[in-house]
Each structure stands twice: as C-alpha cells, then as structure tokens.
Amino acid sequence: xxxxxxxxxxxxxxxxxxxxxxxxxxxxxxxxxxxxxxxxxxxxxxxxxxxxxxxxxxxxxxxxxxxxxxxxxxxxxxxxxxxxxxxxxxxxxxxxxxxxxxxxxxxxxxxxxxxxxxxxxxxxxxxxxxxxxxxxxxxxxxxxxxxxxxxxxxxxxxxxxxxxxxxxxxxxxxxxxxxxxxxxxxxxxxxxxxxxxxxxxxxxxxxxxxxxxxxxxxxxxxxxxxxxxxxxxxxxxxxxxxxxxxxxxxxxxxxxxxxxxxxxxxxxxxxxxxxxxxxxxxxxxxxxxxxxxxxxxxxxxxxxxxxxxxxxxxxxxxxxxxxxxxxxxxxxxxxxxxxxxxxxxxxxxxxxxxxxxxxxxxxxxxxxxxxxxxxxxxxxxxxxxxxxxxxxxxxxxxxxxxxxxxxxxxxxxxxxxxxxxxxxxxxxxxxxxxxxxxxxxxxxxxxxxxxxxxxxxxxxxxxxxxxxxxxxxxxxxxxxxxxxxxxxxxxxxxxxxxxxxx
Amino acid sequence: xxxxxxxxxxxxxxxxxxxxxxxxxxxxxxxxxxxxxxxxxxxxxxxxxxxxxxxxxxxxxxxxxxxxxxxxxxxxxxxxxxxxxxxxxxxxxxxxxxxxxxxxxxxxxxxxxxxxxxxxxxxxxxxxxxxxxxxxxxxxxxxxxxxxxxxxxxxxxxxxxxxxxxxxxxxxxxxxxxxxxxxxxxxxxxxxxxxxxxxxxxxxxxxxxxxxxxxxxxxxxxxxxxxxxxxxxxxxxxxxxxxxxxxxxxxxxxxxxxxxxxxxxxxxxxxxxxxxxxxxxxxxxxxxxxxxxxxxxxxxxxxxxxxxxxxxxxxxxxxxxxxxxxxxxxxxxxxxxxxxxxxxxxxxxxxxxxxxxxxxxxxxxxxxxxxxxxxxxxxxxxxxxxxxxxxxxxxxxxxxxxxxxxxxxxxxxxxxxxxxxxxxxxxxxxxxxxxxxxxxxxxxxxxxxxxxxxxxxxxxxxxxxxxxxxxxxxxxxxxxxxxxxxxxxxxxxxxx
Numbered sequence: 002x003x004x005x006x007x008x009x010x011x012x013x014x015x016x017x018x019x020x021x022x023x024x025x026x027x028x029x030x031x032x033x034x035x036x037x038x039x040x041x042x043x044x045x046x047x048x049x050x051x052x053x054x055x056x057x058x059x060x061x062x063x064x065x066x067x068x069x070x071x072x073x074x075x076x077x078x079x080x081x082x083x084x085x086x087x088x089x090x091x092x093x094x095x096x097x098x099x100x101x102x103x104x105x106x107x108x109x110x111x112x113x114x115x116x117x118x119x120x121x122x123x124x125x126x127x128x129x130x131x132x133x134x135x136x137x138x139x140x141x142x143x144x145x146x147x148x149x150x151x152x153x154x155x156x157x158x159x160x161x162x163x164x165x166x167x168x169x170x171x172x173x174x175x176x177x178x179x180x181x182x183x184x185x186x187x188x189x190x191x192x193x194x195x196x197x198x199x200x201x202x203x204x205x206x207x208x209x210x211x212x213x214x215x216x217x218x219x220x221x222x223x224x225x226x227x228x229x230x231x232x233x234x235x236x237x238x239x240x241x242x243x244x245x246x247x248x249x250x251x252x253x254x255x256x257x258x259x260x261x262x263x264x265x266x267x268x269x270x271x272x273x274x275x276x277x278x279x280x281x282x283x284x285x286x287x288x289x290x291x292x293x294x295x296x297x298x299x300x301x302x303x304x305x306x307x308x309x310x311x312x313x314x315x316x317x318x319x320x321x322x323x324x325x326x327x328x329x330x331x332x333x334x335x336x337x338x339x340x341x342x343x344x345x346x347x348x349x350x351x352x353x354x355x356x357x358x359x360x361x362x363x364x365x366x367x368x369x370x371x372x373x374x375x376x377x378x379x380x381x382x383x384x385x386x387x388x389x390x391x392x393x394x395x396x397x398x399x400x401x402x403x404x405x406x407x408x409x410x411x412x413x414x415x416x417x418x419x420x421x422x423x424x425x426x427x428x429x430x431x432x433x434x435x436x437x438x439x440x441x442x443x444x445x446x447x448x449x450x451x452x453x454x455x456x457x458x459x460x461x462x463x464x465x466x467x468x469x470x471x472x473x474x475x476x477x478x479x480x481x482x483x484x485x486x487x488x489x490x491x492x493x494x495x496x497x498x499x500x501x502x503x
Numbered sequence: 504x505x506x507x508x509x510x511x512x513x514x515x516x517x518x519x520x521x522x523x524x525x526x527x528x529x530x531x532x533x534x535x536x537x538x539x540x541x542x543x544x545x546x547x548x549x550x551x552x553x554x555x556x557x558x559x560x561x562x563x564x565x566x567x568x569x570x571x572x573x574x575x576x577x578x579x580x581x582x583x584x585x586x587x588x589x590x591x592x593x594x595x596x597x598x599x600x601x602x603x604x605x606x607x608x609x610x611x612x613x614x615x616x617x618x619x620x621x622x623x624x625x626x627x628x629x630x631x632x633x634x635x636x637x638x639x640x641x642x643x644x645x646x647x648x649x650x651x652x653x654x655x656x657x658x659x660x661x662x663x664x665x666x667x668x669x670x671x672x673x674x675x676x677x678x679x680x681x682x683x684x685x686x687x688x689x690x691x692x693x694x695x696x697x698x699x700x701x702x703x704x705x706x707x708x709x710x711x712x713x714x715x716x717x718x719x720x721x722x723x724x725x726x727x728x729x730x731x732x733x734x735x736x737x738x739x740x741x742x743x744x745x746x747x748x749x750x751x752x753x754x755x756x757x758x759x760x761x762x763x764x765x766x767x768x769x770x771x772x773x774x775x776x777x778x779x780x781x782x783x784x785x786x787x788x789x790x791x792x793x794x795x796x797x798x799x800x801x802x803x804x805x806x807x808x809x810x811x812x813x814x815x816x817x818x819x820x821x822x823x824x825x826x827x828x829x830x831x832x833x834x835x836x837x838x839x840x841x842x843x844x845x846x847x848x849x850x851x852x853x854x855x856x857x858x859x860x861x862x863x864x865x866x867x868x869x870x871x872x873x874x875x876x877x878x879x880x881x882x883x884x885x886x887x888x889x890x891x892x893x894x895x896x897x898x899x900x901x902x903x904x905x906x907x908x909x910x911x912x913x914x915x916x917x918x919x920x921x922x923x924x925x926x927x928x929x930x931x932x933x934x935x936x937x938x939x940x941x942x943x944x945x946x947x948x949x950x951x952x953x954x955x956x957x958x959x960x961x962x963x964x965x966x967x968x969x970x971x972x973x974x975x976x977x978x979x980x981x982x983x984x985x986x987x988x989x990x991x992x993x994x995x996x997x998x999x
Contacts (some may be wrong), residue, residue: 021883064983066991067910128909132900139899142941146949154945162938169934173927176909180916 003046003058003123004073006039006083010116017109025104032108033094039119040087047084052077053487058123068186072126077488078254078334079122081481082247085341086122088470089243090115092345093236095463096353100148100234107148111236114140118244122251127260128187131168131175134252137245138164141237148234150356151302156225156232160241163215163225170212171252174205178260192260193493199263206264207278210257214282216249218315220289227308231362235352238304242311242344247337250318254333258322262496265325280413283323287416289316290423297430303355303362306434307347310390313427314340314398320420321405325500327489329408332401334485339389339397339474346386346467354379354460355438358453364437373439378456380439382464387431389471392424397474400482519575519584522564522592523630529560530623537616546615550607553619557603560623561596564630568593574996580636580698586993588634591764594848595633598757599626601855604968605862606749611659618658622753625651629761636699636772638687641765645683645729649676652758655750656742668738668745675728675738683725689718690773699773706774711787719774719788723795726769729762732795732829733802736822740810743818748865751814752858755821756851763847767832767840775835792833793925799826800932807939812870816939817857820896823936824850827908827929830915833922837994842914844990846907849895849979853904856892856972860885863961863969872943877952882959884966886947888973893940895976898933903980908933910983 013035017028050056058073075083093111100107117140120133138161146157179187182195197205211222218226226246230238258265265279275281293313300306318340321333356362359370373380389396392403402424409417474481489498517524533556541549568589575584599622612618628647635641653676657669691697693715694705706715728735743751774788803823810816828850831843863885867874879886895904912929915922979986 064906064987066984066987067913132905135900135905139894143948146945154949158938158941158945161941162934165934165937166931169930172909172912173930176913176916176926177923180913184913184917 002042003056003075003083005042006087006119007073007116007123009035009039009042010112010119014109014112014116017105017112021105023105025101028104028108029094029098029100032112033091035112036087036090036094036115039115040084040091043080043083043087046075047080047484050075050077050080050484052483053490055125055491055493056080063126063129068184068188069128070126070186070188071129072188073123073129074125075123076491076493077484077486078251081334081338081484082122082244082251083119085247085338086115086118086244088466089239089341089345092349092463092466093239093243095459095466096239096349097234097236098457098459099353099357100236102148107144107234110140110144111240114144114240114245118240118248121248125189126187127175127179127189127192127256130189130252130256131172134171134248135165135168137248138168141241141245144237145229145233148237149232150234151232152228153232156228160225160229163222167212167215167222167249170208170215171256174209174212174257177201177205189255189259190493193496197261197263199266202261202264203266203268203278204264206257206261207282209261210253210264210278210282213249213252213257214285214319217246217253217319218249218289218312219282219319220285220292220312220316223289223293223312226312227305230308230311230348231302231304235348235357238348238352239345242308242348243341246311246315247318247341250315250322250333250337253319254322254330258497259493260496262500265323265500279323279325283320283409283413283416286316286319286323287419287423289313290320290420291426294423294426294430298426298433301364303364303367303434303438304348304351306364306430307344307351310347310427310430311340311344313423314344314390316423317402317405317420320409320416324405324408324412325497326408326411327486328404329412330489331482331486332404332408335397335474335478335481336401336405338481339401339471342467342471342474343386343389343396343398346382346464346471347390349460349463349467350379350383350386354382354456364434367438375453376456378461378464382468383435383439385468387435389468389475391428391431395472395475397471397478399475400478515575516577516582519573519577519582522567522589522596523627525564525567526560526596526623526627526630529557529563530620530627532560533557533623534616534620537619546610546613549615550609553615554603554607557619557623558600561600561603561626564596565593568596572996576636578637580700581640583634583636586996590989590993591633591760591844592630595629595757595761596626598760598851598855599623599753601859601968601972602749602753602757604964605752605855605859606747608962608965609747609749609862609865611661611747614658618655621651621655621658622749625655625753626757629757632761633764633768636768638690638697638699638702638769638773641769642680642684642687645765646680648758648761649680649729652750652754655753656746658750659745659747662745664741664745665747666745668741668743672738672742675735679725679728679735682721682728686718686721686723686725689714689721693718699769702773703775716787720791722769722774723788723791726762726766727795730759730766730825730828731818731822732825733799733822734795736799736802736825739821740815740818743821744812744814744870748858748862752855752862755817755854755858759821759825759854760847760851763828763832763843767843770832771835771840789833789835789921792829793922796826796829796833797925797928799823799829800929801826804932804935804939807936810939811872813861813872813875813943814870816872816943817854820936820939821854823932824896826932827911830922830925830929831911833925834911834914834918836914836918838914838917839911841987841990841994842907842910845983845986846911848986849903849907849976852972852976852979853892853895853902856888856969856976857896859965859969859972860889860892863965864959867959872946875943875946876950877956878947878959880952881956882961885959885961885969888969889947890944891973891976893944895980897937897940899937901977901980903976903983906980906983 117136124130142161297309631644659665807819895902
C-alpha cells in the first residue's frame with residue numbers, strides 16, 4: 002500500500018502537466034490533495050506497522066537477466082522519513098499558496114520531487130534506490146532556476162552539479178559492489194549479507210559515504226547548500242533542507258554503512274591522529290557543526306543564516322551516524338526528522354512570511370521595519386522555531402541532539418565536548434538573527450510602521466502543522482524512537498552491529 | 504533453414520540478401536518516381552511520395568528480417584545471416600525510416616529523389632556491413648556507406664557550412680579508409696586470409712610481432728574514424744553542423760550503430776584470440792582502445808562545454824559517448840557486446856530525437872543554444888521531448904541512457920578490475936556532461952522567449968515522429984528487458 006505514496010505523487014504531477022492551462026488555484030488544490038493523500042497513506046501504514054519488522058510493499062522482477070528487482074519495503078527508519086516527507090510536502094504546498102508564475106509547472110515539478118523522495122526512502126533494491134536518487138536532481142534544478150531569487154541560475158547549476166558528482170561517486174560504488182557480488186542481484190538485503198572482502202570495503206565505503214555526504218552537506222562539500230537554499234523558492238528550500246539533505250544522510254546509513262560496515266574498521270596506522278574512515282568522517286562532521294554555526298553568526302542575509310544553520314545541524318546527523326552506538330544512531334535518525342521539520346519552519350518564516358512581503362532579506366534592512374509589530378505571527382513563529390532549533394527541552398531538537406551527544410560522548414569524548422561548543426554558537430547566531438530581524442529599533446524619524454499584507458490562512462495552517470509536529474516529538478519522543486531503535490536490530494544491520502563493540 | 508555451403512546457389516543467395524535487395528530496389532524506385540513520374544510537381548508532393556516509397560522499402564526489409572529468421576554462412580563468412588545480424592539490420596532500417604520522416608518537411612534541396620535514394624543506398628551499405636565477416640566486403644560496404652554519407656552531408660548546396668563539413672568529412676574519411684585498407688592488407692599478408700576467422704586462427708598460432716601491432720593500429724584508426732572517437736573525431740563537429748538535419752541524424756545514429764557493431768565484431772571475433780600473449784590474459788589491443796576511450800571521453804565532454812551551437816554540442820557529446828561505448832568493446836565479452844548494442848541503439852534513438860527537434864526548428868533558423876530561449880513556451884511538446892532526449896544522453900534515470908551506461912560500465916568491470924580507472928573516468932565525465940545538457944535545457948525552460956516570439960508551428964508528422972522516439976526512450980529505460988531479451992535471443996542463436 003505504501004507504494005501508492007510514489008504513484009499518487011507522480012500521478013498528481015502528470016495530471017498537472019496534462020492540464021497546462023489550469024488556473025493557479027486548481028493547480029494548488031491538486032497539489033495539496035496529492036500531498037495529503039500520500040501522507041494519509043503513510044499514516045495508515047504507520048498505524049498498522051509493528052516496530053522491528055520490515056514491511057514488504059512490492060517485490061517483482063524488473064530486469065531479471067541482471068538480477069534487478071522492483072523491491073519496495075519499509076522499516077522503522079524509512080517510515081520515520083516517509084512521515085517527515087509527507088508533513089514537509091503538505092506544509093510546502095501551503096507555503097507556496099502565493100506562487101503565480103507558471104503555477105502548473107511549479108507544482109508538477111514539486112510533486113515529481115516528492116514522488117522521487119518517497120521512492121528513495123522505500124527502495125530496498127540498490128539499483129532502484131539509485132534511480133530514484135538521481136531522479137531528484139532534475140526537478141530541484143528547475144525549481145530553483147525558474148522560481149528562485151538571488152543568483153538563481155548559478156545556485157541551481159551548482160546544486161545540480163554537486164548532487165550529480167556525489168551520485169557519480171555513489172554509482173561507481175554501486176557498480177563495483179554489484180559486480181564484486183557476482184553481478185547476480187542488486188537487492189539490498191542480499192548485498193548486506195554478502196561478505197565483501199575487507200580491502201574492497203575499505204575503498205568503496207569512503208567513496209559511497211562521501212558521495213552521499215555531499216548531499217547531506219558535510220564540510221567541506223557543503224558549499225552548495227547555503228547558496229542553493231538561499232536562491233530556492235520557499236517550498237523548494239523547505240524540501241531541500243527538510244528532506245533532500247536527509248536523502249544524503251539516509252544513503253550514508255542505508256547504503257554506505259549498511260553494506261560496507263567493515264570500511265569503518267581501523268586502518269591499522271594513524272595519520273594526523275586519525276585511525277579510520279570513521280574517525281575522519283566524525284571529525285569532518287564536527288567541523289561542519291562548529292564551522293556552519295560560526296559562519297551563520299556573521300551572515301548579513303537572513304536566508305544564509307538559516308542555510309548555514311542547516312549545515313551545522315546536519316553535522317549532528319553525520320556525527321551521530323559515526324558514533325556507531327545505538328543511542329547515537331537512533332539520535333541521528335531522530336535528528337533527520339527533527340531538523341526536517343524545524344528547517345522547514347525556519348525557511349517558511351524567512352522565505353514566505355518575511356521575504357515575499359518585504360522583498361529583502363538583509364538583516365540590517367529588516368531590523369528598522371519592526372516586523373514584530375507588523376507581522377507578529379511571523380515573529381512568534383520564528384521565536385518558537387528558534388527555540389526548537391537551539392534544542393530547548395520540549396522540542397524535538399532537544400531529544401535528538403541530546404542523544405547524539407551521549408552517543409558521541411561514548412565514542413569520541415573530545416568531539417562531544419566540541420560539539421557542545423557548536424550548540425552554544427548555535428544559540429548565539431539564532432539569538433542574533435532574532436534580535437536583528439524582529440526586535441530591531443525603528444529607523445530614526447519614521448515612527449510609522451511599514452504596511453505589509455496580512456498573514457494568510459495557508460501560512461497559519463502550515464505553521465501549525467510543523468510546530469505541532471516538533472512539539473509532539475519533543476514531548477513524547479517514543480512516538481518515533483519506538484519505530485527507529487528496533488529497526489537497527491533487523492538482520493540488515495547485522496554487519497554494523499558486529500562492529501559496534503570494536 | 505540453416506545453410507552452410509561453398510556451393511553457389513543463386514536461389515539461396517537471393518533469398519538471404521532479399522532485405523538488402525528490397526532496400527536497393529526501393530532506392531531505384533524512389534529515384535525513378537521522382538525524376539520521371541512526378542517531374543514538375545510541387546516539392547511537398549514529391550517529398551511525400553518519395554518518403555512513402557522509401558519508408559515502404561525499409562518497412563518491407565524489416566518485415567522480411569523479423570518474420571523470416573535465417574541462419575546461414577556463405578562463402579566462408581562473406582555473407583553471414585544470423586538472428587543477431589538480422590536484428591541489427593532491422594534496427595538500421597528502422598532508423599532510416601525515422602531519418603526519412605524527419606526530412607519530409609524540409610526545403611533545403613530540389614533533388615528530392617536523389618536525396619532519398621542516397622539515404623537508402625547508405626542503408627543498404629550498412630546492412631551489408633553488419634552481415635559479413637570478410638574484411639574486404641567490410642571495406643567495400645563501408646565505402647558505400649561513407650560515400651553516400653559524404654554526399655548527403657553536402658546536399659544543402661545553398662550553405663557554405665554544408666560544403667565545408669562535407670569536404671572535411673570526405674578528406675578525413677578518405678584518409679581513414681586508406682589506413683583501414685592498409686591494415687587489412689597487412690592482416691591478409693600476415694595471416695593469408697581475408698576472413699575474420701582466418702585472421703583469428705592465424706593469431707592463435709603466431710606470436711604477436713610488431714607488424715601485427717601495426718596492422719591492429721591501422722584497423723583501429725580506420726574504424727575509430729567511423730565511430731568518431733578522439734583523436735579521429737575532427738570531422739564530426741563540422742559535419743554535424745553543416746549537414747542537412749536528416750543527414751546529420753543518420754550520421755549520428757544509424758551509421759554509428761553499424762560502425763560500432765562492425766568495430767566490436769572485428770576486435771572481439773577477429774583480433775582477440777591469440778593476441779592474449781603480450782602482457783597477460785587480456786587482448787593486446789586493450790591498452791590501445793583504453794587510451795582512445797579515455798581521450799574521447801575527455802575531449803568530447805570538455806570541448807562540448809565551450810560550444811555555442813547546439814549541433815556542435817551534440818557532435819562533441821557524441822565523441823564522449825563513443826568513449827563510453829568503447830568500454831563495451833573493451834569488456835571483450837558477450838556481456839560487453841550485449842551492453843554495447845543496448846547502449847548504441849538507445850543512444851541512436853535519443854540522438855535522432857534531438858536532431859528531430861532541431862529539424863522542426865530549422866525553419867526558425869535556430870542553431871545557437873541561445874536561440875532556444877523560452878522554447879518551452881513556444882513549442883511545449885517539442886521542448887518536453889528535447890528534455891527527455893538530453894536527459895537520456897546525460898544518463899538520468901529512468902531514461903534508457905542511464906540503463907545503457909549502467910550496463911556498459913558493469914560489463915567493463917565484470918571483465919576485470921583493470922578497467923576500473925576507465926569506468927571511474929567515464930562516470931566522472933558523465934557528471935561533466937550534465938552541465939552542458941543543462942545549459943541547453945536552461946535556455947529552453949528557464950529563460951523567457953524574446954519579445955515578439957510567438958508559438959512555433961510544426962507539422963503533425965514531425966511532432967508524432969519525435970513523440971514516438973521520446974516514448975521509446977522512456978519505455979526502453981523503464982523496461983530495458985524489451986530490447987535486452989531481443990538482443991539475448993539473437994546472441995544465443997549466434998553460430999560460434
């Protein structure tokens with residue numbers, strides 16, 4: 002049944018493409034109903050899901066002569082991310098309610114993107130996974146290049162090329178693994194069981210992990226993220242930061258770590274104090290946390306602040322993955338979900354509520370407008386989103402980052418301390434943005450507040466969905482942790498578990 | 504019925520070469536019809552009538568090939584009819600139909616009968632080319648194909664570019680033919696046989712002397728020119744740019760399919776066997792072809808970035824694709840041949856489609872990439888098809904170009920990890936290729952049309968042809984088995 006998330010999204014996109022002359026209103030209604038329908042399917046599957054099992058969705062031979070199958074399935078991790086996709090997709094449509102330029106094409110590409118993302122999270126066949134993974138690139142490019150702002154063509158091309166280079170690295174690994182395992186199957190479960198030689202895993206693991214980590218915004222390959230997020234239209238930024246970056250992190254976990262766990266073993270020698278790929282990637286993730294936060298601290302453009310904060314928060318995901326203990330891994334997946342929601346909320350405030358009204362994102366120009374008085378709803382939303390983002394207890398960010406820090410403390414104590422410093426800088430840049438944008442002093446001489454269009458119902462609805470989600474997960478994290486943690490006990494992660502005590 | 508004989512039997516010969524004869528007759532019929540019956544009629548009528556006859560001829564040949572599977576080897580391999588060659592011949596005839604359909608609306612020439620007849624002669628040449636194992640017949644049919652293509656390139660007499668492109672094509676082609684012929688003569692001198700099987704068995708018993716290497720290099724040069732692999736690609740950009748669009752489509756698709764098929768046959772069947780003596784188990788020409796493949800990928804993809812003309816861009820990207828396809832030959836296995844056939848056929852489809860879109864826009868005088876600005880608003884259907892073709896060439900799933908790449912690359916790795924560097928280079932270069940394909944698509948979808956640019960009128964036939972090709976590109980990408988099963992069945996029935 003879950004497969005319908007993909008089909009419904011693509012059908013919605015096809016419907017929009019076939020009715021190019023439909024009004025903007027019709028287009029958004031179609032898009033919204035499509036997004037809601039796929040989310041409903043996901044929720045229905047979630048209700049019937051038994052944690053720890055793998056829910057088989059579809060399994061038919063696709064290219065039998067090469068052993069490639071159309072195999073869709075979901076475990077707790079996929080299901081968590083499917084829920085995230087559904088929520089962000091609905092909110093994204095609500096926050097693009099004001100798109101008037103070529104609306105049918107906009108929503109068609111948007112739905113293709115969503116459908117492909119669902120496909121990635123559901124694929125249990127390596128080839129199929131890669132097909133959906135690459136399918137994401139093209140709609141992303143056009144969404145930014147056509148509907149974006151600031152240097153949109155440059156940012157779109159940069160993002161497309163970074164993604165494609167990343168997936169090229171992954172493709173080398175995929176083909177190598179397929180051939181190494183005898184060129185008989187691309188099924189993930191079968192490949193996870195296959196004992197790849199150690200030297201093979203040692204070169205394929207970093208290649209594939211890096212390929213995916215580019216899309217997850219790992220330092221120093223993160224530079225596409227801030228420019229891409231800043232140039233993208235609101236809904237696309239929400240999807241990019243909220244969901245697409247998670248594709249990278251999910252790929253790291255589902256493909257790189259699950260298939261080639263031995264690649265994380267010690268090299269047997271030390272370079273600059275690092276003894277394994279795992280150590281190297283943990284350090285890069287930490288640099289991402291601290292660097293992203295520090296750079297966000299000095300940005301002049303509101304959207305770049307949020308863009309760099311995404312780099313910082315995705316660093317936590319990668320650090321969590323590299324801890325290789327259950328609490329860290331669980332925290333990483335929870336952080337994927339939590340950051341998806343919070344980043345969506347932040348970009349909605351910046352892109353839709355502020356930029357679409359004021360047509361500027363410069364912190365020093367926004368301050369004098371006294372936005373807290375003109376659009377108090379935006380100010381309140383941003384305060385709540387900031388609280389979630391810096392990890393205040395009660396919001397989902399707290400649970401996730403706390404778990405990652407505990408996991409990191411067990412694996413790499415020094416890095417955990419430094420990641421704590423990253424959180425402190427995170428508080429600083431969030432506070433700075435909040436202060437400059439919403440609590441700024443009125444310009445001298447102009448006592449009159451600027452006139453801006455009021456907040457629409459669609460914005461209120463989108464905001465409520467996202468805030469309710471982050472609060473729900475923050476107050477009752479077992480909602481998702483009960484899904485995520487048992488998934489690591491499945492036979493798929495056998496190789497990873499064997500390495501845990503090393 | 505299986506025939507394997509030295510005895511000349513005219514009836515058998517006639518039966519086995521019937522498809523080629525049908526195409527040849529169609530050519531003569533087109534010519535007569537146009538020069539005698541339709542003399543003085545309007546160009547549109549002559550195009551339609553000529554195209555109808557030409558398409559009927561090709562369709563007849565396809566029906567004969569598909570419905571009457573034959574297995575025969577005549578005169579020691581001078582004529583080989585097997586399911587595999589029949590399949591490739593049918594595909595080639597199919598591509599000719601597409602090229603003919605693309606030419607119906609054009610107005611670059613008054614010599615309509617001659618133009619269509621030459622297309623059919625080129626097709627006949629290709630059909631003979633793929634169904635022989637005799638080096639001399641390969642040379643002769645290659646010349647029939649090439650000479651027809653030179654003239655087809657020069658057919659737009661009003662355009663200087665067409666003349667320039669044809670002259671370059673002819674001069675380089677003549678040189679390559681000389682190399683090829685010299686290589687064949689050396690092979691004949693060394694092995695005492697002009698058949699591929701004879702050359703192969705001679706190679707098995709003799710050691711690999713430098714003279715053998717010279718012969719191999721010469722043959723590779725000659726064939727490398729036909730497939731436009733670097734550094735023998737210099738004719739391609741000018742020929743692609745100057746040639747009338749249907750001719751360019753033919754050069755880029757069916758001629759490429761036939762040449763690659765014959766390239767693979769010569770290398771894998773003729774020159775593999777005993778050549779495994781120099782450094783290891785692999786064939787001696789592997790390093791040579793690997794270097795040519797690497798050069799093609801680098802030159803083609805990097806030069807394509809700098810192009811401002813859509814056709815030149817397609818030409819350089821064709822050089823890059825030749826590099827990827829050479830990986831299929833380098834795999835030196837049946838798996839590699841399967842992958843190569845799938846790749847080259849789907850590649851041919853995407854290229855024909857792209858040229859079809861350009862042909863539809865020809866009357867607007869659009870050659871520059873910048874001239875495509877806002878095309879999606881002016882001709883939405885053609886733009887969407889162009890999107891599919893270019894993304895397939897870039898290797899974006901689920902289009903057929905992606906599966907072709909996956910298949911060729913895995914077949915190359917399957918042959919041994921020695922080619923890993925080349926596969927890695929190929930994948931890296933396909934990341935580069937996305938950049939220039941997206942540059943074209945950016946103009947089409949992102950930029951706004953210039954002021955006063957209205958909708959573009961195209962004929963229904965053109966839109967339908969391009970649409971069918973686009974559909975094939977998508978369907979073969981989603982269900983590669985449709986084509987793979989056909990190739991597999993043909994390969995399994997191959998006499999060894």
